[in-house]
Amino acid sequence: MTETINIMLAGPRGKMGSEALNMIEGTDHFQLVGCVDRKHQGKTIKEIDGLPDIDAPIYSDAQEAFDRLNADVFIDLTNPESGYVHTKLALNHHIRPVIGTSGFSEDQLDELKQLSSDKQTGIVIAPNFAIGAVLMMRFSQMAAKYFDSVEIIEKHHDEKLDAPSGTAVKTAQLIKEVRDSHQQGHPDEQESLPGARGANVDGMHIHSVRLPGYIAQQEVIFGQSGQTLTINHNSTDRKSFMSGVKFAVEQVMTIDHFVYGLENLME
Numbered sequence: 001m002t003e004t005i006n007i008m009l010a011g012p013r014g015k016m017g018s019e020a021l022n023m024i025e026g027t028d029h030f031q032l033v034g035c036v037d038r039k040h041q042g043k044t045i046k047e048i049d050g051l052p053d054i055d056a057p058i059y060s061d062a063q064e065a066f067d068r069l070n071a072d073v074f075i076d077l078t079n080p081e082s083g084y085v086h087t088k089l090a091l092n093h094h095i096r097p098v099i100g101t102s103g104f105s106e107d108q109l110d111e112l113k114q115l116s117s118d119k120q121t122g123i124v125i126a127p128n129f130a131i132g133a134v135l136m137m138r139f140s141q142m143a144a145k146y147f148d149s150v151e152i153i154e155k156h157h158d159e160k161l162d163a164p165s166g167t168a169v170k171t172a173q174l175i176k177e178v179r180d181s182h183q184q185g186h187p188d189e190q191e192s193l194p195g196a197r198g199a200n201v202d203g204m205h206i207h208s209v210r211l212p213g214y215i216a217q218q219e220v221i222f223g224q225s226g227q228t229l230t231i232n233h234n235s236t237d238r239k240s241f242m243s244g245v246k247f248a249v250e251q252v253m254t255i256d257h258f259v260y261g262l263e264n265l266m267e
């Protein structure tokens, strides 16, 4: 019999958090022991309109939640500021974090890596939980060995707080690992409107589109003389992320170190 994994979650009313609650409820060996939600102190999840019938307590104060709840894994689906604070609290309590929240800086990621090592507590930070997106990033890294020039266009719903997306940043990092550092485009190019060429990560330009109608889409476009190659991934439903969240929760129980990106658990 598979042992039960006790889970606490921050952000249960969010687009991702509410989907994660359904996933937890539908997984026999997962048990929700409580949530962090700044608006519903003292209530239970089943008392909140639209959330599943789970009798798990809600704390508005994250510190109190971590002090009181007996969890194996902590899932964060909030925003970069709260997510960073929560993740440090989780590691300090030896509760393994599975972090979907995007927008952490490189310094913050380094700090969390160090804390995970100090506390000998496993942590998974996944810029994207969708298997198709993980493959899109891997295929992009493969293509980058053969194409010197690449630009990334990521398109999201207009409620997204961070730009560029965590997925776009991670894609650029994976590509950076396999190519020589260089700037792209004409050496004399100039922006007559600031921002026209997007963000620049080691010469790779990232363009962020925010429009209603999208959930999450990313195109990685490679170009060389006479040809272009586009690798495209499209999440049309947030359910696309849930098998990855489930996989990360199961996997984080087996590790005692820092993992950034689901691909590092899949291969």
Ligand SMILES: NC(=O)C1=CN([C@@H]2O[C@H](COP(=O)(O)OP(=O)(O)OC[C@H]3O[C@@H](n4cnc5c(N)ncnc54)[C@H](OP(=O)(O)O)[C@@H]3O)[C@@H](O)[C@H]2O)C=CC1
Pocket: 010, 011, 012, 013, 014, 015, 016, 017, 036, 037, 038, 039, 077, 078, 079, 080, 082, 099, 100, 101, 102, 103, 126, 127, 128, 129, 130, 162, 241
């Ligand atoms: N890794 C992946 O595959 C994916 C990652 N994401 C990331 O997940 C995060 C959440 O996305 P999404 O669900 O779309 O966003 P939403 O805005 O829909 O949800 C965020 C939720 O977090 C809550 N929240 C904010 N601060 C706190 C806090 N201090 N304590 C508790 N809850 C808090 C908000 O509640 P309130 O109403 O109080 O503000 C809100 O309900 C984002 O960073 C996004 O980029 C999204 C999709 C996939």
Ligand SMILES: O=C(O)C1=N[C@H](C(=O)O)C[C@H](O)C1
Pocket: 102, 103, 127, 128, 129, 156, 160, 164, 165, 166, 167, 168, 215, 216, 217
């Ligand atoms: O905010 C979102 O929606 C998403 N955020 C993640 C990111 O920043 O890459 C993952 C996915 O793109 C959806």
